[in-house]
Amino acid sequence: MSLPDSKNNALTTMSLKRKTLELLKKREQVILGGGEKAMQKQAALGKMNARERILALLDKDTFHEYDMFIEHDARDFGMDKKSMPGDGVVTGTGKIMGKPICIYAQDFTVAGGSLGLMHARKITKIMDHAMKMRVPIIGINDSGGARVQEGVNSLAGYGEIFYRNTMASGVIPQISVILGPCAGGAVYSPALTDFVFVVNNISKMFITGPEVIKTVLGEEISMEELGGAKVHSVITGNAHFYAESELESFAQIKKLVSLIPWNNSRKALAFPPKNPNKEYKIENIVPSDPKEPYDVRDVIKSLVDEDSFLEVQELWAANIVVGFGRMNGDTVAFVANQPLVLAGVLDVDSSDKAGRFIRYCDAFNIPIVTLVDLPGYLPGVDQEHAGVIRHGAKILYAYSEATVPKISVILRKAYGGGYIAMNSRHLNADFVFAWPTAEIAVMGPEGAANIIFRKEIMEAADPVAMREEKIQEYKEKFANPYVAAAKGYVDSVIEPKETKKFIMHAIEVSSNKTEFRPAKKHGIPPF
Amino acid sequence: MMMDEEMKTLEIDGAIYKTRLTPQYEKRKEWIEIDPGKVYAYIPGTIIDIKVKEGDKVKKGDVIILLEAMKMRNKVMSPTNGTIKMINVALNQVVAKNVLLIEIQQDSFSVS
Numbered sequence: 033m034s035l036p037d038s039k040n041n042a043l044t045t046m047s048l049k050r051k052t053l054e055l056l057k058k059r060e061q062v063i064l065g066g067g068e069k070a071m072q073k074q075a076a077l078g079k080m081n082a083r084e085r086i087l088a089l090l091d092k093d094t095f096h097e098y099d100m101f102i103e104h105d106a107r108d109f110g111m112d113k114k115s116m117p118g119d120g121v122v123t124g125t126g127k128i129m130g131k132p133i134c135i136y137a138q139d140f141t142v143a144g145g146s147l148g149l150m151h152a153r154k155i156t157k158i159m160d161h162a163m164k165m166r167v168p169i170i171g172i173n174d175s176g177g178a179r180v181q182e183g184v185n186s187l188a189g190y191g192e193i194f195y196r197n198t199m200a201s202g203v204i205p206q207i208s209v210i211l212g213p214c215a216g217g218a219v220y221s222p223a224l225t226d227f228v229f230v231v232n233n234i235s236k237m238f239i240t241g242p243e244v245i246k247t248v249l250g251e252e253i254s255m256e257e258l259g260g261a262k263v264h265s266v267i268t269g270n271a272h273f274y275a276e277s278e279l280e281s282f283a284q285i286k287k288l289v290s291l292i293p294w295n296n297s298r299k300a301l302a303f304p305p306k307n308p309n310k311e312y313k314i315e316n317i318v319p320s321d322p323k324e325p326y327d328v329r330d331v332i333k334s335l336v337d338e339d340s341f342l343e344v345q346e347l348w349a350a351n352i353v354v355g356f357g358r359m360n361g362d363t364v365a366f367v368a369n370q371p372l373v374l375a376g377v378l379d380v381d382s383s384d385k386a387g388r389f390i391r392y393c394d395a396f397n398i399p400i401v402t403l404v405d406l407p408g409y410l411p412g413v414d415q416e417h418a419g420v421i422r423h424g425a426k427i428l429y430a431y432s433e434a435t436v437p438k439i440s441v442i443l444r445k446a447y448g449g450g451y452i453a454m455n456s457r458h459l460n461a462d463f464v465f466a467w468p469t470a471e472i473a474v475m476g477p478e479g480a481a482n483i484i485f486r487k488e489i490m491e492a493a494d495p496v497a498m499r500e501e502k503i504q505e506y507k508e509k510f511a512n513p514y515v516a517a518a519k520g521y522v523d524s525v526i527e528p529k530e531t532k533k534f535i536m537h538a539i540e541v542s543s544n545k546t547e548f549r550p551a552k553k554h555g556i557p558p559f
Numbered sequence: 560m561m562m563d564e565e566m567k568t569l570e571i572d573g574a575i576y577k578t579r580l581t582p583q584y585e586k587r588k589e590w591i592e593i594d595p596g597k598v599y600a601y602i603p604g605t606i607i608d609i610k611v612k613e614g615d616k617v618k619k620g621d622v623i624i625l626l627e628a629m630k631m632r633n634k635v636m637s638p639t640n641g642t643i644k645m646i647n648v649a650l651n652q653v654v655a656k657n658v659l660l661i662e663i664q665q666d667s668f669s670v671s
Contacts, residue, residue: 248603248628248653250653250655323576325577350581351581373578373579374580375571376578377569381583407571407572407574410584413589414588414590417590447572476574479574481573
């Protein structure tokens with residue numbers, strides 16, 4: 033082998049330089065997206081562009097982009113003459129808190145972020161990568177919908193994404209961020225993922241847009257009122273996290289990601305232990321009168337490391353609180369009845385919300401702490417007709433099915449079906465603790481007295497006084513934790529201030545929990 | 560003691576709880592008994608044919624209206640035996656869901 037002479041060497045360097053410049057120029061072209069004008073339009077809507085969003089979300093200098101030079105091969109309707117930089121989606125890998133993730137962001141400046149076959153293939157490629165590498169996938173949605181010129185090919189693209197969402201479900205965390213329109217078939221990818229983030233005035237999700245609704249039904253409604261961030265956070269429950277700005281949304285994503293494991297065979301990252309916020313003293317939060325409300329989130333905050341609690345679906349079905357927090361540095365999930373809203377009852381929406389959350393925690397090895405204080409299921413024709421039987425069954429199914437450590441603390445009321453549903457011993461809870469204020473009974477004293485002592489009350493000279501007397505009698509005999517404790521349904525009656533100690537110990541001794549379920553392809557939960 | 564302007568009461572099993580309500584709960588519809596003589600649009604669409612006139616006798620299952628919706632000509636059938644009392648819509652009218660289309664005077668002996 034002879035060394036190249038200096039002339040040749042110089043030529044090589046020249047040509048490498050030229051080719052490198054060419055590459056940089058090509059990249060620059062792609063990064064321009066739909067061009068300056070489209071970029072300005074995007075900014076005028078208060079929206080970042082696709083690459084800015086990725087850079088704002090990921091650790092500094094960690095984003096690596098792939099498939100920049102992908103091109104569509106559509107021919108019809110003049111598409112053969114149209115170039116679409118990156119085919120309207122940016123994909124790549126990067127890091128959050130030093131840990132690897134896969135990400136894609138649709139670029140609305142390129143043909144409205146419309147989804148064609150190659151656009152979808154870029155997404156499915158990065159999804160496949162996330163699955164192989166067992167890392168979370170984050171999808172930023174900002175798209176006008178299917179690229180109609182590509183016809184059935186764009187439908188194929190959606191379908192291939194949905195299939196992968198389903199395969200990845202329960203294996204790697206899947207996060208959807210809605211930062212623009214997400215309409216028609218496009219909504220179903222977020223719907224199949226674990227967590228959906230929305231931003232006020234920017235996110236819009238619907239199957240059928242306002243225009244079609246107006247033509248077909250004559251109903252006039254704005255996009256915001258039909259499928260804006262608030263609608264999906266408060267009314268439909270489709271969204272899990274609501275933010276006022278894109279940056280706030282990214283901060284929420286980072287907090288969530290800090291609390292969940294990277295995949296279903298890992299545990300969440302351990303953080304240095306912190307004390308709970310001193311403002312919340314567990315023994316001062318819960319009034320002893322079971323009819324007085326309080327905010328159960330204060331109880332959670334008195335148990336978790338300061339500032340670690342992250343509530344999921346805060347604005348929807350607020351009668352149950354679900355979320356993640358850290359106790360002495362480790363992630364724990366909370367499911368808690370919220371007496372502040374609808375007296376903390378279970379109903380169609382709260383059962384749905386808790387059921388899904390419990391299944392998430394079970395899939396991703398997160399111990400569940402359940403705080404119980406509820407009068408039961410919500411009565412009413414609307415609930416019955418809305419299917420509270422099958423929806424209510426979701427929470428029973430989810431708790432029974434879960435094999436992660438399951439710990440319950442009964443703070444006050446635990447009546448009837450609600451008692452059974454809230455991770456009772458009977459659904460195979462690992463530990464059930466009760467405060468001395470707990471009332472574990474088949475129903476509340478008022479209702480029970482009316483049934484059991486009906487005759488005595490009716491025949492009494494003073495029925496009102498007799499009813500009051502019988503309610504008191506029932507309360508003393510049955511509305512306490514000791515009847516259930518006598519049967520072993522409650523493991524320990526504990527002082528409120530011992531709660532954290534008991535929970536921590538229960539989690540610690542459950543760290544090797546092994547529980548098998550009968551072999552089956554899968555169960556048939558009441559979806 | 561928590562008290563704010565949003566605090567309402569909710570009765571469950573004879574006990575009255577102080578609590579806030581959800582928008583869903585406050586917007587819930589009261590149940591009303593179904594009148595078998597009243598035919599409502601079960602889907603929004605366009606009236607493309609009205610097969611009956613006021614005063615016509617109809618039998619349960621007779622097609623009384625064609626309602627085009629979702630690219631289908633949907634047959635709206637009489638839910639009961641009776642006489643057409645009132646037709647509330649016109650040909651080619653676009654109707655929303657749950658609009659009253661036709662009222663039927665049920666035959667007194669009819670068991671619908």
